[in-house]
Structures are given as structure tokens and as C-alpha cells.
Amino acid sequence: MSLSVALNTARGSLSANGLQTDTVSRNVAGVGDASYSRKVASLVTTDGPVRVVVNRVSNTALFDKMINSTSDLAGRQAILDGLKSLEQTVGDTEADGSMAAKVGTLDQALSNAANQPNDQNLAKAAVAAAKDLARTLNQASTTVQSARKNADDEINNSVQTINDLLTQFDKANKAVMTGTVTGTDISDALDNRDKILAKLSQELGITTVVRANNDMAIYADNGSPLFDKIARPVTFQPTSAFAPGTAGNAVFIDGVQVTGSKSLMPLQTGRIVGQMTVRDEVAVTYQNQLDALAGGVISALAETNKNDPTKPALAGLLTYAGGPPLPANTVGLAASIRVNAKADPEQGGDPFTLRDGGMNGTDYQYNTTGAAAFSDHLRALQTTLRADQSFPTSSELPNPASVMTAAQASASWLEAARKAASAQVDTESAVLSRTSTALSNATGVNRDDEVATMLQLEKSYAASAKLIATVNAMLQSLLDAVR
Numbered sequence: 001m002s003l004s005v006a007l008n009t010a011r012g013s014l015s016a017n018g019l020q021t022d023t024v025s026r027n028v029a030g031v032g033d034a035s036y037s038r039k040v041a042s043l044v045t046t047d048g049p050v051r052v053v054v055n056r057v058s059n060t061a062l063f064d065k066m067i068n069s070t071s072d073l074a075g076r077q078a079i080l081d082g083l084k085s086l087e088q089t090v091g092d093t094e095a096d097g098s099m100a101a102k103v104g105t106l107d108q109a110l111s112n113a114a115n116q117p118n119d120q121n122l123a124k125a126a127v128a129a130a131k132d133l134a135r136t137l138n139q140a141s142t143t144v145q146s147a148r149k150n151a152d153d154e155i156n157n158s159v160q161t162i163n164d165l166l167t168q169f170d171k172a173n174k175a176v177m178t179g180t181v182t183g184t185d186i187s188d189a190l191d192n193r194d195k196i197l198a199k200l201s202q203e204l205g206i207t208t209v210v211r212a213n214n215d216m217a218i219y220a221d222n223g224s225p226l227f228d229k230i231a232r233p234v235t236f237q238p239t240s241a242f243a244p245g246t247a248g249n250a251v252f253i254d255g256v257q258v259t260g261s262k263s264l265m266p267l268q269t270g271r272i273v274g275q276m277t278v279r280d281e282v283a284v285t286y287q288n289q290l291d292a293l294a295g296g297v298i299s300a301l302a303e304t305n306k307n308d309p310t311k312p313a314l315a316g317l318l319t320y321a322g323g324p325p326l327p328a329n330t331v332g333l334a335a336s337i338r339v340n341a342k343a344d345p346e347q348g349g350d351p352f353t354l355r356d357g358g359m360n361g362t363d364y365q366y367n368t369t370g371a372a373a374f375s376d377h378l379r380a381l382q383t384t385l386r387a388d389q390s391f392p393t394s395s396e397l398p399n400p401a402s403v404m405t406a407a408q409a410s411a412s413w414l415e416a417a418r419k420a421a422s423a424q425v426d427t428e429s430a431v432l433s434r435t436s437t438a439l440s441n442a443t444g445v446n447r448d449d450e451v452a453t454m455l456q457l458e459k460s461y462a463a464s465a466k467l468i469a470t471v472n473a474m475l476q477s478l479l480d481a482v483r
Helices: 004-028 060-087 099-115 120-182 185-203 272-298 377-388 401-444 447-482
Strands: 039-042 051-056 205-208 216-220 224-226 232-235 251-253
Touching: 060 120, 060 205, 060 272, 060 401, 060 447, 099 120, 099 272, 120 185, 120 272, 185 205, 185 216, 185 272, 216 377, 224 401, 232 272, 272 377, 272 401, 272 447, 377 401, 401 447
Parallel strands: none
Antiparallel strands: 039 051, 205 216, 216 224, 232 251
């Protein structure tokens, strides 16, 4: 081997060593970064000098499984968070703040007033118990609509996030394609593209297809194209305020509806799907239950015409915005239920009208003589409050059932839904954790391995440097001999 060949070989070795060392340094810097994939600097020998080709370690199957699990977990977590916010309206069914406890308190107050019908304080207590129940239903309805508004806002945030991520993906995808065509290192660009995909999968389920020159297309889990050469617009019109019966808007991808009952192929997973479930299913069903309970107590405490039983009953101790006629349907009753002003002393009413009747005129008055010991009407109200009645099927409450049983069933329904959602979140969290760990083991960086590689590169560097020094000494000796 001539001295020039030896020198060129050593110089090529040092150059390759430098690139390999830089790659190892990048790997060490990526320790702990879940979006970073290990880079491998491989030596390629051809007819010319040695070249270094940097490849990125990847596992497509595990990565796809990870983003699918991410979508599933995000949707389940959104449902669980929504149920937790609704659960604030329930509390402990044995505590004074629960709906069932409020119904029980009213039942006991009616019993106490019936036992001593001449005691005005007991009559006031019964009116106060009814007012407390109405207030609890009002607050619960407000909480439900607030949860629906929060879900709607989160859907809007998700849509904005998706559009932003698709814009970022466009740039990242172009960087990968350009690097592929020019033959430059695209490993970092691929990491960036996968990082964007991982974030995107939190908002909705996605699948990807890689084409020529590493070009990638993204499709939603219902088949709708999100990115194919260009980003497709995702649109949503948020609702300014929610009330019982308000229907929220749907999400569209490139003008095609992908959520709601009118969607032919709705989205399956992701945060958007979870928030849609809270807004349009869970919260709506729970609101129907609250409205059904409100309608139940209004009907149970209604006054009937003592002179003509064929005349319709009218709202009594508890009424609503459309009273005194009994409600034709229960929509919005929990939000508008209130105690009758004619029985409320705080509004100038007489609490003894609860004992005597007459909130709707003399035809509805039972104690016409004003007898202090009259308790028939109070006991009749207690009986109807405890009696079974029918509830709308949309409420998913037991039929028939008493108001107390229905209130307990509503609390049980919400708690069962929360427990089921919590179990699903735990399951999906475990799946995602295992998948992420497997992906990290396959493509992540092990600091010890990188340190060992760095030591080998140091030895290689030392050998190349020694060769250059030897060649330099031989050349110097040759020059000295010439002189």
C-alpha cells in the first residue's frame, strides 16, 4: 500500500468516524424522548471512498398499534371526564344532597305535616323541602347543559388542533419526500412526521398509507381522507349555548358529515368521538332522567277538581314555567320546576294551601271549612308521591316506578356508566402502556448501548489518528533523506 493510499484511507476513516460519532450523540440526546427513534450509521463500501448511511430504526406494526390505542384511550377518557362532571349532581345516595334524599325529605315532611296539620311550621317545612328538591333539579339541569357546552367547546378545540396538525404534517411530509429524492438524511424528518401522527391520533382515529418517495396519505378511521397530497379541511360550527332539547352540530371532513346520526360512516375513535358521546348521548339521557323526575313530582303533587273529576288536574305544590296545566311532555322540566308561589311564604303565599288545597281556585280546595285537623289531602299527596307511575322511555328509567325508585335508579345508572367508562380507560391505558413499551424497546435508545458504541468509535478514531501520524512520520523521514 502506498503512503497516499494509506493517508486517504485514514482520512476517510476519520470522516466516517465523525459522522458515526455525531449519530451516536444524536441518539444520546434522544434518550427519554418518546418520539425519537434510534439512528444507525452504517458504513457502505463502493469503488470510491467509504460512505456513511444513516438509517432510522422503525416498527410500523407497533407504531400503528400505538396510535390506534392512543385514539381509543383519548375517546374513553373524554367520556369518563364527562361522566365525572355529571356525577357531581348525584353525590352519595345516602347523603342529604342526593336527588333521592331530597325526594325522601319531601316525603317525610308531608308525613310530619299530615300528623300535625294545624302546625304551620311543619307546613312551611314541607314547602321548603319541595323548594329544595326543585332547586336541586334546577342545578342538576344547569350542570348537565354546562357539561354539554364543555364537550362542544372541546370538539371545536379538537377540530382546530386537527387542522393545525395537518398543516404541520404537510411541511413534514414534503421534507421527507425532498430528502428521499435528493438522498439526504431524512431520519429526523421521519421522527417529526411520526410525532405529528401521534398527536393527531389523540383527536380521531387514523390510518396511513406510504407511497412512492415516502409520500404518506392519512385517512380517518371511517375512511375519509384527511391528507392526500394536500390537507383536507375539517369543519365544525360550535353552539353558543345549550338548553334541554338543543341539538349540537356535526363535524365535517372535506364537506362530508362524519359524526351524528346522519353520518353514513361516522368516526369510531378519538377525543372527538368521546366528546360527541358525552354531548349527544350520555348528557342527553341524564337530562331526560332529570326532566322525567321533575315531571313525576309535579304530577304526584298536582291538585284535582273536587267538583268535577273529569276536569284536568293542575300543578299544585310544584309547578313549572308552563303551569298550572300539567306538562304535555317532560322536556326542560328540571330546569323550570319551582315551588308554587301560592304556597310559598317567602313569596307571600300561604303554606296551609298545601293542607287545604285551592292553589288553583275554589274548585280545587279540599278543606272548605278550614278545619285545623284536616289531613286527608296531605296524606293523599304522600300516597301519590310513593305510587308507581310511568316515565318516558328515553329516560331509561324503570317503568313503572315511584319517584323515589326512579331517583335512585338514575343515580345507579350514572354510577354504572362511570364505572364502566373507568374500567375501559384502565384497560386502554394498559394496552397503550404495553404497546408504547414494546415500541420503545424496538426503536428507542438504550444509553448503555450508545456509550459502548461511542467507546468503539473512540478506538477507531485513535487507530486512524495513529495511522495518519505514522504516515506523517514516514513522509518526514523520506523528506529528510532527500535533503
